[in-house]
Amino acid sequence: MKKAKxxxxxxxxIDQECCVLxxxxxxxxxxxxxxxxxxxxxxxxxxxxxxTACGVYQGGEEHEGVFGFLVKxxxxxxxxxxxxxxxxxxxxxxxxxxxxxxxxKKAHYPCGRKLNFISQFTKNFPSYCPDHSPSQTACVSADxxxxxxxxxxxxxxxxxxxxxxxxxxxxxxxxxHRDCVQRQAHSAGLFFFKCTLCxxxxxxxxxxxxxxxxxxxxxxxxxxxxxxxxDLLVVYEHCDxxxxxxxxxxxxxxxxxxxxxx
Numbered sequence: 001m002k003k004a005k006x007x008x009x010x011x012x013x014i015d016q017e018c019c020v021l022x023x024x025x026x027x028x029x030x031x032x033x034x035x036x037x038x039x040x041x042x043x044x045x046x047x048x049x050x051x052t053a054c055g056v057y058q059g060g061e062e063h064e065g066v067f068g069f070l071v072k073x074x075x076x077x078x079x080x081x082x083x084x085x086x087x088x089x090x091x092x093x094x095x096x097x098x099x100x101x102x103x104x105k106k107a108h109y110p111c112g113r114k115l116n117f118i119s120q121f122t123k124n125f126p127s128y129c130p131d132h133s134p135s136q137t138a139c140v141s142a143d144x145x146x147x148x149x150x151x152x153x154x155x156x157x158x159x160x161x162x163x164x165x166x167x168x169x170x171x172x173x174x175x176x177h178r179d180c181v182q183r184q185a186h187s188a189g190l191f192f193f194k195c196t197l198c199x200x201x202x203x204x205x206x207x208x209x210x211x212x213x214x215x216x217x218x219x220x221x222x223x224x225x226x227x228x229x230x231d232l233l234v235v236y237e238h239c240d241x242x243x244x245x246x247x248x249x250x251x252x253x254x255x256x257x258x259x260x261x262x
Contacts, residue, residue, distance in 0.1 A: 019049055024110050026110060031048075054096065055080045056077035096117065099132070134210055136166060136211065151195075159175065161175075166181060185215045187222075188220050
């Protein structure tokens with residue numbers, strides 16, 4: 001009863017607008033996941049912080065708590081991580097740890113991004129510090145020059161693969177900033193996320209997941225907009241001929257027949 005009562009109180013030292021796990025108020029769904037705020041109890045948390053936290057799991061149905069993460073379990077993780085200091089900011093609450101058992105590196109999720117942690121959004125959602133994270137190799141033919149621009153934003157890139165610059169595993173010619181391809185994935189969703197140059201989808205998505213890109217399991221954002229294609233359904237219903245020969249007037253239109261444009 002004591003723990004249940006404590007879990008409904010404000011977390012000491014954390015503003016209610018801030019995520020209870022990373023202690024930051026950033027609201028960028030593409031980079032941190034949706035920031036969910038509950039009214040009762042008053043709690044805010046980033047979706048990616050929940051997914052990557054080492055000590056909290058979905059213990060409920062999708063409609064319960066925050067995407068299936070129960071409130072009592074979230075507060076339990078807050079208490080656990082309060083004993084752990086972040087390798088970057090040195091503050092308590094480092095709930096993301098390197099998945100290699102012998103490694104002691106840990107961070108808040110946003111701090112982990114700055115430290116080049118890679119979190120894989122598959123299966124058990126493991127995270128890896130820079131010493132143990134997956135990497136890519138160039139695989140570019142000697143007669144071809146390295147890409148000089150991001151294939152997503154078209155801004156210049158430093159042609160060195162690493163945390164900030166990734167490449168397509170299929171064509172090897174599409175290189176891009178990590179944040180750019182993450183925003184592309186957030187917008188395109190699972191059904192439309194593919195390489196911007198070769199359009200490869202299956203290998204591209206698998207490689208991006210390996211390299212820590214989150215791909216939402218939903219349709220593209222432009223497909224979800226209300227009345228997104230309403231303009232395409234508008235039918236022109238006015239005769240503009242200098243002399244209209246229709247007995248029913250210029251605004252009359254038949255449901256079938258021959259239409260002549262001039």
